[in-house]
Amino acid sequence: MSDDRKTRRIRLGMVGGGEGSFIGAAHRIAARLDDQFELVAGAFSSTPERSHASAAALHIPRERSYASYAEMAQAEAQRPDGIDAVAIVTPNHLHVPVARAFADQGIHIICDKPMATSLAEAQGLAQRVDERGVLFLLTHTYSGYPMVRQARELVAQGAIGAVRIVQVEYVQDWLGEPIEQQGNKQAAWRNDPKQAGPAGALGDIGTHAYHLAGYVSGLKLQELAAELSTFVPGRALDDHVQVMLRYEGGARGMLWASQVASGSRNGLRLRVYGSTGSLQFDQEKPEELWLTRPGQASQCLYRGVPATPGGVPVAHRIPAGHPEGYLEAFAQLYRDFARAWRGEAGVELPGLNEGLAGMAFVEAVLRSHRDGMRWVRP
Amino acid sequence: MSDDRKTRRIRLGMVGGGEGSFIGAAHRIAARLDDQFELVAGAFSSTPERSHASAAALHIPRERSYASYAEMAQAEAQRPDGIDAVAIVTPNHLHVPVARAFADQGIHIICDKPMATSLAEAQGLAQRVDERGVLFLLTHTYSGYPMVRQARELVAQGAIGAVRIVQVEYVQDWLGEPIEQQGNKQAAWRNDPKQAGPAGALGDIGTHAYHLAGYVSGLKLQELAAELSTFVPGRALDDHVQVMLRYEGGARGMLWASQVASGSRNGLRLRVYGSTGSLQFDQEKPEELWLTRPGQASQCLYRGVPATPGGVPVAHRIPAGHPEGYLEAFAQLYRDFARAWRGEAGVELPGLNEGLAGMAFVEAVLRSHRDGMRWVRP
């Protein structure tokens, strides 16, 4: 590793995420927040003019504004100051081809979830990434929250005993009406099987819920039984997901994801119950983590209060009581990626394994649903 | 109807609920709170000395303290000042025989839930009660909360549009350890199939959750698929229930009941999502009801604020901001019973239909569980 890798900013490129994209902007702020990255190149849109307009607005020189990701991968690989990593923030169906193109050039990858539109496709990508030895970060943003990491650590330390029950839900309401038929682009690709793959809410937010539950509980799913629903007439994909979970070791759980839960904004909530206590986390109040034991006062832990035990790898930017939020959690993933890139050992990144598990979950849910909600193994 | 029925206190007897019984005490306070009842007779325990001791502590004259419910039914029916109604607060297996004994004497019935230990038994009782024309109140206490009634009214008025999703849970932690094997009487009978029937947490609290969901949503269950678990070793009955719900008209839902959810006290929570909004109720904060519509400020309604629409039949005892709770909700049911007894028309009481539906639910869950969580009709 060259010496400057210890200190210099990581040169970042981006594919997708042009103007109007929520997730592209979020990635950029996350990359910037801790000053570990500089965005130097991009192919922000499949439409060249839109791509160049976005690039200009982002202070990216014209020569590094590309009309296609393929061109970008090649050109950047040639440059002495080429990008170190690429952030992929396209619709789902492009995750794999884009990632392959950059992996082939030895460029590290930061990829939005879900990893792919099928398990097979994800497996192919995983093999390629492994072969090329590049870093692969799958942005399961919610695992970047300090209180989520503390929850994981508390479970691992036995603070709630053996886990018995997992309840996880991720509910929104923005697809309560058929806005994909009314010109909303964010909604349109998410409900188009060609771009989103065979899963709607299931892939878009169900995978987040599934990842979060496993991340915190440390449990491995054994079987699931699921039913998908589509409440909005004319919609091509599911907008509502209900899953029963059987974990290895006997724990049980339920997962609920919906994008038609009227009055919900971004309600990702996790509750994990063990033999001696429970933990509760609500993404909309991310500075809090509730730890409750039978017969005892409920404890509300805050970021940094009590001081996070050494085992919890999170940034300390501002003191407790000065709320951090979603963008800071997102920045935590970028920060972790930077630590790994700089050669730090032992950095855990949500990556290939999490991506493969997510796709296995999606396919198992689809299978169980198709077969009348029978129990299937993911 | 005799004239004094308009004004005098209802003479109440009680079977079960002697010293140390939580639910017996709750019934007595509920009966007393609005001054519509006087407790004048009882068979408080199957052990005569305990029964008489309880009676004495409750200011009941020795002559109306009975050693058995059978004796009590007969004796009270003979008296000119005999009881008008009996409150049955025994373990589940006695609900039906006790209720039959009093119904046979034309004495009105207030019965704790579940109605019976089997649907067949419940059906038999229902027929008898119908034949005898006595009132039958099944104390689904939680439907006595003003905000629950307001929620029901709001749904009925279309305030959240067509209901799409129902999420209901009832979680406690007091059975997280095998306390039924350690001398706890409340736990002992609830986990003894001979006294509790074939359902553990399912019958004890699952039926409350099921009733609440139907009461507020106005939906009728079409099919369910369920899995029961027993987490505590050596326990004879279920202590954890997970159910998937398909309602008539296409709504979907999930029900979760557990008595091993560490750190939970009495967590009965209902969320109902319609096409244009949602309602949320949490029994531990019973003065609040949340109404949220997409893109609008969330509204927190309180008891009496805004002034309850005329259609909501609830007592107004104290102004908003002076919290009412569980006992007042319980008293509401007694108050409703009194209104019905006094001849008021149009009083809705949870009664035979609700009891039969609850038993049908219990048996459907048991059946689905036995058959590997297949969909069954209740």
Added chain:
Amino acid sequence: MSDDRKTRRIRLGMVGGGEGSFIGAAHRIAARLDDQFELVAGAFSSTPERSHASAAALHIPRERSYASYAEMAQAEAQRPDGIDAVAIVTPNHLHVPVARAFADQGIHIICDKPMATSLAEAQGLAQRVDERGVLFLLTHTYSGYPMVRQARELVAQGAIGAVRIVQVEYVQDWLGEPIEQQGNKQAAWRNDPKQAGPAGALGDIGTHAYHLAGYVSGLKLQELAAELSTFVPGRALDDHVQVMLRYEGGARGMLWASQVASGSRNGLRLRVYGSTGSLQFDQEKPEELWLTRPGQASQCLYRGVPATPGGVPVAHRIPAGHPEGYLEAFAQLYRDFARAWRGEAGVELPGLNEGLAGMAFVEAVLRSHRDGMRWVRP
């Protein structure tokens, strides 16, 4: 003491509190809730017909329905089954004359707050009550909440170290408009100096806030400086109170009471900060008490969770998670009164001392306000 005093119900009379009175109804429910009292006599209104109508509705025989409190005191004192105690729920200006009349007959007294309309008047009553040796309960209801009692106990045990800061507020909005000029009777007497005395919100709710602060903190007030305001045009008394507090030993505090705080229902909140932690109580969420220590997780204690230490004298009626509220807190005071009446030693009742302290507080606030908010001793 006659033997039956150990067990029989206390015979209660009531002065004031006829139909339409919130506080009369609350007293009656409180008296009834724990089955320690029976209401057997009353002079419910200064208008005889209204008084008798109320009596009839309350199942009180015509012969014990009185047209005046003076007549009632005399008549009841003559009866072998005369009342043991009287509950006084009249407008403020009658508290002292009514209490004197019953004290003179050796009848015990339960009196709404404030004790009087002046300190001198209160002192006269206190002397009389002392001479006659009757019990005197001043219904500072909020000290009946289990979590308030637990807070007091925690402070006394040193759980938050030496108290430094007290913040107390009691805010409502029901007098935000001049409803006393629009026929509201509750508002009319409270804003009529002849019936309410010289203090408006100050006497009505400020005294509750003041009592609560002292009850929990255990501190004695040394000096105060205050400003009263009247926001509603045409109102005769204050509707808004701001007070600075200097406690003995150096603690500081602020008290705020208002009946024009738009959007407030019954917002009585207390926060006490010591050298090592703090306690917070909100009357609208009375089952919770927050205990927070620097650098540690915030703890939310609930009624009975953790199990109340032996030192906290409160009833245990229903388990945690089954919310109790205002009426149960009120009943706690009646229950305490009953314990004292039955001869139990060591029962603490808010009584003469609290009443005198409240009047001294009221007069000190009035004095400080009149003198441009100078510091005065209560």
Added chain:
Amino acid sequence: MSDDRKTRRIRLGMVGGGEGSFIGAAHRIAARLDDQFELVAGAFSSTPERSHASAAALHIPRERSYASYAEMAQAEAQRPDGIDAVAIVTPNHLHVPVARAFADQGIHIICDKPMATSLAEAQGLAQRVDERGVLFLLTHTYSGYPMVRQARELVAQGAIGAVRIVQVEYVQDWLGEPIEQQGNKQAAWRNDPKQAGPAGALGDIGTHAYHLAGYVSGLKLQELAAELSTFVPGRALDDHVQVMLRYEGGARGMLWASQVASGSRNGLRLRVYGSTGSLQFDQEKPEELWLTRPGQASQCLYRGVPATPGGVPVAHRIPAGHPEGYLEAFAQLYRDFARAWRGEAGVELPGLNEGLAGMAFVEAVLRSHRDGMRWVRP
């Protein structure tokens, strides 16, 4: 204005805020978050080695790492690519001399609060800044929260009627022990009159509370009466502040600031009550704003829900339900500064007027306290 001013990043320098400084780091993240600034120069510490070490860690070239602010002001003014603006994040006593040095060079100023250590000093600076025509942003961070801005707009629109009552508090606990005597640098300068000026908690956080109250309510303070306390032995400045407020037009209020409120993290809370409703904001839950009107359901508004009316100038980075926090509020101020710098008309920045008002408030409190809490005009 040169054309590139429309688009290029603003070149920012920083004085103070080296390693270990919370507020320096916060300013840098805030500047970076919306990509409107690049940090290119600094004098991060009065110790040259520390200053250069901080510069290096921040990717600032050695030639633009300065040993003193005076040197920096001069050198940067000479460079063709010199800084456009300087962020001043030193202890209070340096705010004015540093600001003067850069103003003299025509460099725009972003200054932490309080503006100065005396009103006279602040007035001198204000005059100089005016003469030089540079922008001056005083970082009253909390006015950058979207819900604070929405609250201000709602008050201005009359959503709560005429304001009657203002309650504001800012409480922390980090100075509950004499940590300034135990090596804590943040605490040391804040409690050293030579560096902090004559006000402790009053200047550090009291000014924030005062600003927030005026910002949202739109009211102008007429008189105040105040008492300062110092609870921690050996401390040179106040650690606890209590103030009574009289606003023009008759509104009343209370302000409480404390750094010894055990168990408080960063508790800045504002409540404004008008004739027809009230608003509540809690900085630790900054995505929420409560609007409550008498007799109506309480409304909880969230960032973007309902869609912010056009009059509220705030960034929209991520959708509601993805929590933003303190750093995003801080970035809003930087973003506003950038808009003003780019020549946009009508941008409101907290600046000289707010700084002068803050110093007038501080001096009035000191004066009132010294004179036994008499009413004084700020």
